[in-house]
Amino acid sequence: MTKEILSLLAVFISIFLFGMIIMRFGLLNLGEERVRQVLHKMTSAPWKGLLAGTLITAVIQSSSALMVIVVGLVAARFITFRHSIGLILGANIGTCLTLELIAIDLSSYILPMLFLGLLLLLIPKALTYSLGCVCFGLACIFVAMDGLETLAYPLASIPIFHSFFEITNEVYILGVAIGTVLTAIIQSSTATTAIAMGFLNEDVLSLPSSVAIMLGANIGTCVTAYLASLGAGREAKLVAYANIWLNVIGVLLFLPLIGLLSAVASSLADLPSLQLAHASMIFNIVCSLLFFPFISMFATFITAVHGRHL
Numbered sequence: 001m002t003k004e005i006l007s008l009l010a011v012f013i014s015i016f017l018f019g020m021i022i023m024r025f026g027l028l029n030l031g032e033e034r035v036r037q038v039l040h041k042m043t044s045a046p047w048k049g050l051l052a053g054t055l056i057t058a059v060i061q062s063s064s065a066l067m068v069i070v071v072g073l074v075a076a077r078f079i080t081f082r083h084s085i086g087l088i089l090g091a092n093i094g095t096c097l098t099l100e101l102i103a104i105d106l107s108s109y110i111l112p113m114l115f116l117g118l119l120l121l122l123i124p125k126a127l128t129y130s131l132g133c134v135c136f137g138l139a140c141i142f143v144a145m146d147g148l149e150t151l152a153y154p155l156a157s158i159p160i161f162h163s164f165f166e167i168t169n170e171v172y173i174l175g176v177a178i179g180t181v182l183t184a185i186i187q188s189s190t191a192t193t194a195i196a197m198g199f200l201n202e203d204v205l206s207l208p209s210s211v212a213i214m215l216g217a218n219i220g221t222c223v224t225a226y227l228a229s230l231g232a233g234r235e236a237k238l239v240a241y242a243n244i245w246l247n248v249i250g251v252l253l254f255l256p257l258i259g260l261l262s263a264v265a266s267s268l269a270d271l272p273s274l275q276l277a278h279a280s281m282i283f284n285i286v287c288s289l290l291f292f293p294f295i296s297m298f299a300t301f302i303t304a305v306h307g308r309h310l
Helices: 002-043 046-060 063-075 081-094 097-101 109-122 126-157 159-170 174-187 191-202 207-220 221-231 234-268 272-309
Strands: none
Touching: 002 126, 002 174, 002 221, 046 063, 046 081, 046 097, 046 272, 063 081, 063 221, 081 221, 081 234, 081 272, 097 126, 097 191, 097 221, 109 126, 126 191, 159 174, 159 207, 174 191, 174 207, 174 234, 174 272, 191 207, 191 272, 207 234, 207 272, 221 234, 234 272
């Protein structure tokens, strides 16, 4: 029985990641070159970078994908390291919109979305194919979310997992560690937070422990940008290090405030998954706005700490 539950858990995580990849592919096909052009033009001022990072991440539904693009642009010297920091801060805000979307209960629309997506994929035109990918990918995400929720109680009934969830609900730093490691493995902070949402909706995890996992996911997502910077130039590596420092400092600032953040988020929504999505939005907006006035100082700090070793 345990093997079956764990196998289903792996299947639903795979379906979620597959849906994210398909949806991201469709969105990028709609305007990847335009994304690069916008990024190139909107980095002359930090506020432009913040705005561009937010909007583009909201469109392509992946901060990791944007970070890979930014690392590539910096490596190719289209933009400088200092100009990339605004984009990093914006990417952290933009990725929260994905969580807000998947937190909404749209299970009744899954079959129509799957059917519409398949129909659009069969039409031999670039636009309809891309829209079909978006629609089909989004449907897969909601299928996975429903599946994760149905597995929450069976998984929690297994003694070892029951004890594990109890400890996580009491020791928030463990939740941060889980979010970090799981995101580093599956390469998607959205997927990690979505798993936490499924358990949260079924009362297996508390909101504060789910928030801790979400905070860890923000650290784990830095792995993608770091891997993309390997073999690239000095400034591209500085982008990866800046991304790591921004997320780690933000998590350390909010770690003692998990209870307060959870209380504020719970006052904004009744649905547990929406509460977690709102907590993620608050965390990323506050952190980005706190760092924004000190972008130049932060860039100098990263260059001083890591620049001489690259």
